[in-house]
Amino acid sequence: MDFLQLSNITFAMVNPIRLLPFLPLALGASTAKPTADHCTSFGASLNLPNTKVLHTTHLPGNQTFSLPGADSTCDQSTTAAASLCRLSLVVNTTTSSQVQMELWLPDDWSGRTSVVGNGGLNGCIDYANLNYLSSYNFAVVGSNNGHNGTGGAPFLNAPEVITDFAWRAIHTESDMVKEIVKRYYGKKQKKAYYVGCSTGGRQGFKSAQDFPEDFDGILAGAPAFDFNHLLGWSGILSRYNGAPSGKPIIGKELLAEVGKDIISQCDMIDGVKDGIIDHPDQCIYRPEAMLCSETKKDLCLTPQQAEVIRRIFEPIYGMDGKLLYPRYEPGADFGGYATMTFSGDLFQYALDWAKYVVYNNTSYTGSDYGLQTIAAADALNPGNISTWKQDLSAFSTRGGKVISYHGRADPLIPSGNSARYYDGVVRTMGQSKVSEFYRLFMAPGMGHCGGGVGADMFGQIGRLQTGIPKDKEHNILLALIDWVENGKAPEQITGTKIVNETVEAQRVHCPYPGKSVLLKGGDWRKAGSWKCVA
Template sequence: MLKSFLLAAASSGLAAAVTCDDLASSLTFKDVDVISASSSYYTKGSTINIEGEQSNACFKQTYPEVDMCRVVLTVATSPTSHNYMEVWLPSGSTPWNGRLLGTRNGGLAGCIEYEDMAYYSSLNFATVGDNGGHNSSTSDGSKLLNNNEAVIDLSYRSRHISVVAAKQVIKQYYSQPASYSYYVGCSTGGRQGLKSAQEFPDDFDGILAGSSASDFNHLSDWTSRFLLITGFGSDARALSKDQWVYVHEEVLAQCDEPLDGVADGILEDPTICEFNAAALQCGTSSDSRCLTQTQVQTVNDVYSELYDQSGNLLYPSLSLGAELVASQQGLFTGSVIGNAANFISNAVYNDSNWDPRSLSQETFTRADETDVLHGNISSWNGDLSAFRRAGGKLMMYHGMADPNIAGENSQRYYLHVAKTMGATDEQLDEFFRFYRISGNGHCSSGGEGAWEFGQIAAARNGKFSAVQQLVDWTEKGIAPDTITGTKFHNDDPSQGVAFERSHCRFPYRTTYKGNGLDPNVITSWTCEKINNWQECGPGALPRLC
C-alpha cells in the first residue's frame, strides 16, 4: 500500500536533469564545505562495495533495491572533523516520488544504515545517510576520546549538515527541490530525530522517532548502574539467568491478565503495575526458583529510578516485562553495555581506562556539566514551538518492553514537552503524538507484541506502515490516532500473521473490550483516555495512572 501511494505521487517530470556519472563534478554547494565528491549509477540488485573505514567498521557490501544514482560526499564539520555521507537518488526505471528521507544511526554511530537506505529508496524516496561524524562500530567510542568535535558531530552536526547537503544534491540532480523532507530513526536515530525537531525545525517536515535515546547522558549513567546493582556471578546480590526467567514469569502473573484482561505475555501498560518481588522470596528453601532477601532487593533496585544526591529524578526505571531480554543480553551479569561505558569513559572522562565500577554521583554530575560542551547531546529540550510554527509533524513511539532504553523515558519526554510549552494533549495532538508499543523490545529486536509497522527495514513485512501515516499526516492532515502493528508467528513472515493490534497515542491506553472477544482481532481493543495523564511520569503511584 505504501509503495503504490508513493509511486502515485511521482510524476513524469521528475527525471534526472544531469547524468549520474557527471553529477559529482557539476555539484555546487552553499554553506557546505565539501572535501570530496563522487557519483556512480547502480541498477537494482547490483553490488555496491563499501570502501575505506566504513567497510572495516560496518558493512563491506550493500545492495540497492532500485535503480539509483549514488552520491558519496565527505564534508567538513569543523577545522578538525568531517562527515561521510551518501545520497541515493532513484533513477532510470525508478521514478522519484519528490521527497527526501533521512536515515538514522545506531549506538555511538559510525555506520550508515545501508539496509534502511535500500528500504526507503525502494519506496521511491531520495535517501540520505551519514556516519555520525566518525567511522567505527556502533559500540566503539574510541573516536570520541579527546575529540569533542566528534561528539558534537554525533550530537547533531553531522545529521544537520547531511540534510542541508542532500537537499542541494537533489535540487541539482532533478532540477527541482524535494517537495517534503522526512526523517525516520530509532534508538540513537530516535534521539537524532528529536534533536532535529528541537534545534533545526526546518530540516524535516515530518519525523518518526522511535525508542529515543534522549536524555543521553543519564541513559548512559542508568545503563552503567546495573553493574553496581546486580554485581557479578558469585555475588550474593546476583541472580542467575534462570532466576530472571522466574522473575519474568512472576511479572506476567501479577501484571499481565490481572491488569489488561488478556494472558498473552504482553503488558499493555507496564507503568500501572505495582510489582511485588517479595512473592519470589522463600526463606531458607533450596528451591532454585526461590530468591533470598538480598536477591529480592536486587530485583527491586533493578526496577528503581535513578536519582541524583539531591533526590532529583535523572532517569526512569526499567519497564516491567523487559527483564527477561535484559538478562539474556547480559545487562544483569556483571558487565556494562558497550555504548554506555564507552561514552562515559571516552566522552565524559576522556579516559579510555575508566572503570565502570567507579560509577558514582560524581559521574552523573560530570556528565551533566559536559552536556553543553558536547552540543547538548542529551537532546532534552522540551520547547518544540519553532517546529510547530514550521508546520512540522512528529510521531514518537517506544517499545514498552525495551531492555536498552526505558520505555517510560519517552512518556517522560512527552510530559516534559507538555509542561514546557504549557500545552494540553489536544494542543500537542496538532503536531506531536506519542505511541506506546506494547510488547516491543528495542527497535527491531522483536518482542511478544505487534511490533512490525514499517518503521525500519527489519520491520517491513506487515501491511501497516507508520511511514505512510507520517506522510498522510504531513501532506494531507490525516492525523494518526493509533499505530497498527503486525506480529508474525515466531517473528517469521513465512509462518503467517499471529495477530495485529493498534497502539493508542498517549494519553490514551490500549484497552481490551472484554466480553470474550478474540484478543487477536484489532477491533477487540479500544483507546481509553488516562484522565490524570499529566501526573503519570516516573515515580508516580501506578494506581493513579
Template sequence: MRRVRTIGAIAALALATTGFASAAATTDDPAVRPDATATAPAVADSPVRPITACGDLVRGFTLPGAGTHVTAAAVVPATDTDPEYCGVQGYVEPAVRFELRLPTRTYAGRYLQYGCGGFCGVVTPPVLADCGLPHGGDVAVAATDDGHVGRTPGVVDDGRWGAHDQAARDDFEFRASHVVARASKAIIQAFYGAPPRKSYFSGCSDGGREALQLAQRYPADFDGIVAGAPAGYWSPLLEFQTWLARVNTAADGSPILTAAKLPALHSAVLATCDRLDGLTDGQLDDPRACRFDPAALTCAGPDTPACLTPAQVTATRKLYSPPTDPRGTLLYPGGEPKGSELSWAGWIIGLPQTGGVSFARSLADNYLRYLGYPIGAPASTVDTFAFTRSEFDRLTPVGVRYNAMSTDLSAFRQRGGKLVLWHGWADEAIPPSGTLDYYQRLTHGVGQDWARLFMVPSLYHCGGGTTLTEFDPLRDLVAWVERGTAPARITATGRDDAGNVTRTRPVFPYPLRAVYDGTGSVDDAANFHAAPPVSPVRDVTNFRQPPPVSPFRDVVDWAGNALYGLPGPVAP
C-alpha cells in the same frame, strides 16, 4: 515468541532503524496494516526523472559551513526488492560520511533521512522505503556515520574516537544530521533539477535523539519527524546504563542476576500483572500498574533457575528502580519496566559471545572514559563513577550538548512540522518513563495538533519483543504532513522467528489505550477500540536533570529548581 537476544542482535537493532522501518512500511499485507491513514498521496503525479547522469555527481558542492564532496556515484540495477537507483557516497567536511540513494525511475519528490544508533561510527546502508505509491521506492534516502569511524569496525559502543577530537564530538553531538540533510538536498537538486518537495527524518534510540535535536535546533530541515525510543535525556541516560551495570555486578565482577533466571522472572511478572489491563494475553499494556515484588521468587531451597537468591532479589529490585544519589534524589526518571525481563540478556547481563561484558556496561564505560567529560578533564569508569550530585554536575557541561530536552519546538510547529514519538513499553535500554516525562512537558498548554506519542506494549528497544515485535509510523507521518490526516491508530505487529504474523494490535495516541471488543481473536487488531486512560495522566517526574542547551532558556529544571549557567550558542 519469547526471545533472549544476543548482544550482536541488540547492536544490530541499534543500527537497523533503516531496515526495521522499511520492513513495516513496505508490507502489503492488509492484516498488518489495515489503517485507513496508512497510504499517503503521491507528492508527484508521476515519477521524477533525473536531469543529469549519476556519475556526474562525483564533485564538490559548496555549502556554507558544510563543504560537501561526493567521492563515488554509480547506478545500481534493480533487484526483486529494490528499484534501480544512483548510489552516492561522500562526506561533509571535516569527516561526516554519508550514503545517499536516488531512485532513477520511481522518485516522487520525497527525501527520508535515517538516524544512527549507539555511538554510531558506521554508515548503515539506507533502505529504499515505500511511502505509498504503486511503484514503490519513491523516496530518496540517506544515512550517516555521525562524523567518525569507530576504532573497531561495526561496533557502535566504541567511544575512543572522541577522547581528544572536539570536532568529531561536535558532529556526533549535534551537527552531523543537519549538515547531511543540507548536503543531500543539494545533491538531490543537482540530480533531479529541484530540491525535495517534502523531507522526513526517522530514527530510533540515538537516532531518536537526533530526531528531537533536529526539531529543536534546526526546525526548517524536515517537514515530518519520527523519534523512536529517543535518547533525548542523553547524559542522565548514560548514567542509567552505569547504574544497570553496577547494581548487577558482584564483588568478583560476575553478574548477580544471571540469564538463566530471566524466564522464571518474566513468567512470574506475567502471572502477577498480565490480567491488570483486563486481558490475559501475554503482555503488559502499561507496566506501571504492575506491583510485582521479586521477593516472591526467593529460593526456599537449592538455587535453581526457577528461583532467586536474596542477592538476586536485591539486584532485581534495583534494576526496576531508577538511579539515585545517597540522599534519594532521582538521577533518571525511571528504571527497567516490568515485562522487559527477557531482553535483559545481553543488555544488562553479559553473554559468553561478548566475553561476559554487557552492552550497558560497554556503552557507559566508553562514555565515561572518552565522551562524557570535557577533553583533558579527569574521567571516570563504570566501576569508579560516584552516584552523587557533584559527579552528576561534572557531566553537565558536555552532556547538555548531546541532550535533546528542550520543550520549545515552536519554530518547528509554526512552520507546519509534524512530530511522531513512539516507545516500547518493554524497552530494556531506554526506560519509557523518560519519553512520557518529555511528552507531557512538550504538549502541556500547546495541544496535540502537531505532535503525538504512541506507546507499544511488550516492544523491546527499537524492535523485538514477546508478543509485538514491529512498529513503524512512517507512512502515517507522511499522510499527516501531506494530507493533514492525523494518525488516530497505528498497527503494531508481532512475528515469529520465521517471519509469520502472529499478532496485530492497534496503538492509539497516548494516553488512549486499546480495549478488547469482547469477540474475535485477541491477536487481531480489528477487535480493539480506543478508550481513555484509567486515571489522570501524571507523567512528569521530579528528577535532577541538566538544562537544555542554549539558545533555549529553560534555566530552571521542570520541578522549579535552579540549575546551571547555560553554555554559549551552538554553531549551526
C-alpha cells in the same frame, strides 16, 4: 565559532577553509528521469564546499552488494531494492572533523527527501533505512555520524567529533540532501522527512528542538533523549548486578526465570492473558515470591538478589533527590539487548561515554561509576547532547509534525521516558497545541525499536516492514506522510506480529495517553477486537 553559509548548506568551522563555488543546477528545469550516465557524470562533476566525492554508482534495483572498507562493527553488505544513483562523499565539518555520507537518489523520485539516523554511539551508516526509504521513492541520506565504528574511542580529546555526533552530522545531511537533489533532479524537494530510532530517535527530536526548519515530518522511535541521564541509568543498573567485575550477581538463566515470574504476576492486570504487560507502570513486581526456601532451591533468589531486582525496578534519583531517570519496566526482556546491561560488565556505551568524553581518561574502568558520574556528564553536557528541551513551538509554528513510538517492553530505553518527555511538552505548550503536531504511540510487548512478543511491525524501520500492508493504517511512515501532506493526524496504528512468515496477531497502538482496550468477548489476536480509549 564562525558559521559560514552558502546556498542551503551551513558549516560550522573552527578555522574556516576556502569554500569552492557552487555549480549551476545539473538538470536545469528538466523533469526527465535521470539516467545511469547522468548518475556517474553527476558525481564526477559535483563541486561542493569542503566536500570530496568518494564514488558514484548507478544501481539497477534489487541488488545486494558488499561494502568494502566498512568498519568491522558495521554492516558488511546491503541491498538496494530501487533503481538509483548511489553517491558516497565526505564533508569536512571543521578542520578537525568530517562526516562520511551516502545519498541514494532513486530514478523514480517522489519529490521527498529524508535523513536517516544512527544507533547507540555508532558511526555506522543505516543501510537498512536507506534501502527502505529509497524503495518508497525518497531521496535519502545517511552518515557515519562523524566517526567510524560502534565504540566511543573516536571521541577522545575530539570535541568537534562529539559535536558532529550530538547534532551537526544530521543538520549537515539535511542541508546536503536538499542541495544535491536540487542539482541532480533540477528541482527542489517538496517535503523533507527524518527517520530514526534509539539514538536516531534522539537525533530526530534534537532537530525539532534546535533546527525546526530542517524537516517537515519526523519519525522518531524509542528516543535516547535525556542522553546523559540515560547512559547514567544504564551504567548504574549494570553496577547493581555486579559490574564491572564481569561476575553478575544474578546470572542469565535466573534473570530469565525472573522475567517469567513478572509476567505471571502482572499479565492479567489488563484483563488479557496474552503474555504481554500492556501498562508496565501498573505492575509492582514482588521478587520476594522467588525467594529460596527449603522447598525451593533451584532458580530462586537469595535475599541479596531479590534486593538487586527491587532496585532495578525503581527510578534513579540524583544527589539532590530529584528524578534522574524512570525505572526499568516490568515485562522488558532480560535476554537479548538486556545482556548489555546485566552481564556483569558495565554497559559499554555508559563506560565509553565516561571514559572517552566525560573524563577523557583511557584508564577509567567504571569501578566507581555512579551518581557522581552522571553529575559530571550533566555539568559538561558534551556537544549539548542532552536533547531535553520541551518547548517545540518553533517546529510547531512552521507546520512540522512529529510521530514518536516506543515499545512498552524496551530493555534499553524505558518507554516511561518518552511519556515523561511528552508530558513535559504538554505542560510547556498545552495539550490542544501539542495534539496539532505531536503523537506518541506506545506499543505493548514490543522491544527496542521492534521485536518482542507484541505486535511489533508497523513500518517503523527498514528491517521491520516486510509482510505488512502498505497503507497508512498499518505503516507509521505512511501515516506521517499523510499527516504532513494531507493534514490527517493518525488516531491509531495497527501493529502486526509475524512468526515464520505467518501473521500471528494484530492490535491497534494508540496515541499516548490513550490506550488500547480489548472489546468484551474479542479475540486479542485480531486488530478489530481492540479500540483506543482516553
